[in-house]
Amino acid sequence: MSSESAQQPPRSSSPGPRASRTNRVVCTACRQSKVRCVGTENEDCARCMRLGLDCHRDTNFKRVSKSRKIAELEKQVQLLTSAFTGSSNQSPQSPQVSVHQQSHVPPSFASQPTPPAMLTRTPSQDVSGRTVSRTPQYQNPGLQGPSVMSIFHIDESPRPRPGAALSRSIQSAYLTGQTIDELFEIFFEHYHPALPFLNPAKSPDDYYDSGTILFWVIISIASRRYTNDMLLFPVLCEWIPKLIWESISSPPYTIPMVQAIILACTWPFPMPSMWNDTIVTLSSIAVSTAMQLGLHRPLNATDFLRKKATADENDSQTRAFTWAAANIVSQSIEATYGVLPTTPFDRTIEASCKPGNMYSLPNILRFKLAIFRYCNRISNLVCRDLTDNGDPFSPGTPQTNPTLSWVTELLEFETRMQSWKQKYRDQLSFHDEIYAAAAAVYTTSMYFFDSTSSAARKHNILKAYRTSTSYIQLLTSFDQTSNYLLHAPSYPLKIFVLACCVLLKVLRSSYAADVDFEEGKRLCNLAIIAANKSSVAPQDSAGKVAKMVSQVWHSGDLRPLGEMPVLMVKSRLGASILYDFIWTWRQEFGGQQGAYPREGDGMEPETEDILLPTDGVFDDASMVDLDFLNDPDWMESITNSIG
Incomplete structure (x- = not known):
């Protein structure tokens, strides 16, 4: 044994006394x-x-x-939100309709009838037995007023937008944070008010993180008139459309992608030719993708997602606003391109157009949606009537049935529209006034489908002429005060061209004796100036239209001056007169004589491929079979078109 071992004290076999421990109480914060x-x-x-x-x-x-x-915090938020958005005399103990709650009918309204005027959600139960909200159903009109408020609203109090913290680049375009802030300020000040469905208080970095495509589309729109860098927009015109199509070809899809497509359709990139334009296709993709994401059911997001969605008011509002914007854009393209719209105008939209229910949108969106719903029903009515009467829309030939029953109904719609404008005249913004005036131009242009020589036809076409002159005067007056044409969406500008075509059609016909010819000539000159002003790139469609209008005005063909105005093109709905003008120019200045030969001039089409046979043109049910519009589960009666 070593000396060290000998020096160690012997270990006790039994343990010694342990140190005493006191029972310490943990504080409530640490215990929680x-x-x-x-x-x-x-x-x-x-x-x-x-x-x-x-x-x-x-x-x-x-x-x-x-x-x-x-759960308790969510309940408190619901109560506070209901108390904040409700009337001053409403107590938190009786909250208003929100995302999580169904409305209750007071006993005083229990005996009243239930017309289809109000919407609420019908509760059902999920697998756990919890009450959830499902498809909107019609509910009691007694819920109008303070007891039922829309769950969608816009905070009109100005809030500063956080600045961009990072620089961004795409291909050869490099943007500093300061430039990004300037462009976002331009977009939300000059462009966004025309279709306000995005959040102005959201920072550029948040937009970029949510979807790079939406960020760059906003930047490209704002750069259209960006004087600090005039070369930025041409560069973005080359790359942003490619980025949009790359996003479309790379699912899964997102809401920011749909919003980007909506903006690209509202302020489209310049195209050298309308035949290269993809706006109609893009708008259809926006609508179908929005439905795939469940935007048409903003309160039932979980039904369209892989995971359970949180009941967030901002998310529901984003979905509802984006769905409304998709409908507005689809209808505007239908009106200006002469195609049937792809939007279903479901019950959510029907309820959104009307005030006083939980689905009602703010006026800045609701008014536009109601106007386009009106145009949609006019288009469906006219197309169905012409098809049922067997009109083949044969170029240069009179209609098979000259008696058009839709003329009377169109007059009734005009009366309803005037009543609607009178009702909300103090609430309409100047954007709403322009859209309402554009709708009047679009619908009255339908009178040109009447190929009879009756006095009623002449009266209605002169009404369309007056409506067009009023629209041109309205747009030019707004442009003088606010430079509206520099930032206007595509729809008002195309209707502006359509109105100019109406003027040319009447002034170059026998009806010219019934209007102020010099005033009409002055307005045509204003239209040419306005078209040049709205142009954003050399040789874009606006600049070409200005040249075409001036050429047709100085045309040497004097034959139309002694004839009543008739259409050669009749298959493009309200845009038929626009495409009729284009073909008039093509025949005289575009080297395509004889595409639409006049009766008695002895001219024949140059080739058999130019004039297509008209038999069976409307056999495609997807184009003109509108019987499904009569289904009450899909669309309300046409007589209730104006909410």
């Missing part, structure tokens, strides 16, 4: 968070002192589960 509490009962623990928490100890304290606490 299930963390170690370092401190004594006479002083605050280290964690509470570091976090600035109220440190106290309670031996009877029990932890509250997070799910229960979150």
Whole structure:
């Protein structure tokens, strides 16, 4: 045995007395968070002192589960939101309709009838037995007023937008944070008010993180008139359309992608030819993708997602606003391109157009949606009537049935539209006034489908002429005060061209004796100037139209001056007169004589391919079979078109 071992004291076989421990009470904050509490009962623990928490100890304290606490907080948020958005005399104990709650009919309204005027959601149960909200159903009109408020609203109080923290680049375009802030300010000040469905308070970095395509489309729109860098827009015109199509070809799809397509359809990139234009296709993709994402059911997002969606008011509002914007854009393209719209105008849209229910949109969107719903029903009515009467739309030939029953109904619609404008005249913005005037131009242009020589036809076409002159005067007056044409969406500008075509059609016909010819000539000159002003690139469609109008005006063909105005093109709905003007120019200046030969001039088409046979043109049910529009589950009666 070593000396060291000998020096060690002997170990005791029995353990010695252990140090005494006191029972220390953990503070309530640390116990709730299930963390170690370092401190004594006479002083605050280290964690509470570091976090600035109220440190106290309670031996009877029990932890509250997070799910229960979150549920209580959600309930408090619902009550506070209802109290804030409701009337001043409404108590928090009787909250208004929100995302999570169904409306209750007061006893005083229990005996009243239930017309299809109000919408609420019918509750059902999920697999856990919890009540959830499903498809909108018609509800009692007694809910109008303070007891039923829309769950969608816009905070009109100005809030500063956070600045861009990072620079961005795409291909050869490099943007500093300051440039990005300037372009976002331009977009939300000059462009966004025409279709306000995005959040102006959201920072550029948040837009970029949510979807790069939406960020770059906003930048490209704002750069259309950006004087600090005139070369930016041409560069973006080359790359942003490619980025859009790359996003479309790379699912899964997102809401920002749909929003980007909507903006690209509202302020399209310049195209050298209308035959290269993809706007109609893009708008159809926006609508179908929006439906795939469930935007047409903003309160039932979970039904269209892989995971359960959180009942977030901002998310529901984003979905509802984007769906409304998709409908507006689809209808505007239908009107200016002469195609049937792809939007279904479902019950959500029907309810959104009407005030006083939980689906009602703010006026800045609701008015535009109601106007385009009106145009949609006029288009469906006219197309169905012409098809049912067997009109083959054969170029240069009279209609098979000259008696058009839709003329009377169109007059009734005009009366309803005037009543609607009178009702909301103090609430319409100047954008709404322009859209309403554009709708009047579009619908009255339908009178040119009447090929009879009756006095009623002449009266209606002269009405279309007056409507067009009023629209041109309205647009030019707004442009003089606010440079509207520099930032206007595509729809008002195309209707502006359509109105100019109406003027040319009447002034170059026997009806010219019934109007102020010099005033009409002056307005045509204004239209040419306006078209040049709205042009954003050399040789774009606006600049070409200005040249075409001036050429047709100075045309040497004097034959139309002694004839009543008739259409050669009759298959493009309200845009038929625009395409009729294009073919008039092509025949005289575009080297395509004889495409639409006049009766008695002895001219024949140059080739058999130019004039297509008209038999069976409307056999495609997807184009003109509109019987499904009579389904009450899909669309309300046409007589209730104006909400």
